[in-house]
Amino acid sequence: QKEVEQNSGPLSVPEGAIASLNCTYSDRGSQSFFWYRQYSGKSPELIMFIYSNGDKEDGRFTAQLNKASQYVSLLIRDSQPSDSATYLCAVSGGSTLGRLYFGRGTQLTVWP
């Protein structure tokens, strides 16, 4: 059974700060890594995906992957109150390609 663990949170940061969200996974065969944002009462929205070791930047978001350490993170720069949501880490690959394993999520609050 694959496991995906996220820092439990909740995480609270002031507006303009950097929010750092972390995720570890148990299956070394995992190949694809995703970050979803879920607002209360809404469905998850894909905000980042990364397949290779290193950093991937998209606007204010940076995903970092370290397969040797089985670790993936999401940095949100210049955090805004509208970033307040639950962030879900998801992992896919290995023998169960096609299904996503989700962490329980980290709730982020950005206060003005």
Next chain:
Amino acid sequence: KAGVTQTPRYLIKTRGQQVTLSCSPISGHRSVSWYQQTPGQGLQFLFEYFSETQRNKGNFPGRFSGRQFSNSRSEMNVSTLELGDSALYLCASSARGGGHEQFFGPGTRLTVL
């Protein structure tokens, strides 16, 4: 391009009944996956369909079943509903399936009384 659509958005059923949920993926996407989300268990994978074939199945009882049509639309059926089936059911669409990006629909909120 239109997103993933799910119908109905809300559903109330009683124990023992059955229910069918529908999902229309993004145009051109051939993979549809279904997930159950509850406060206690989080997001859990039910099954994935690609070109009308079930490719993956999660650890749910046989009461949960699905199918996919030639136009990639998918349905999920739950028979003999139990109180614990109350959840948000999410469908996710992917162009290539496998480990590639999946895009979620708005979900169907099922309440079992």
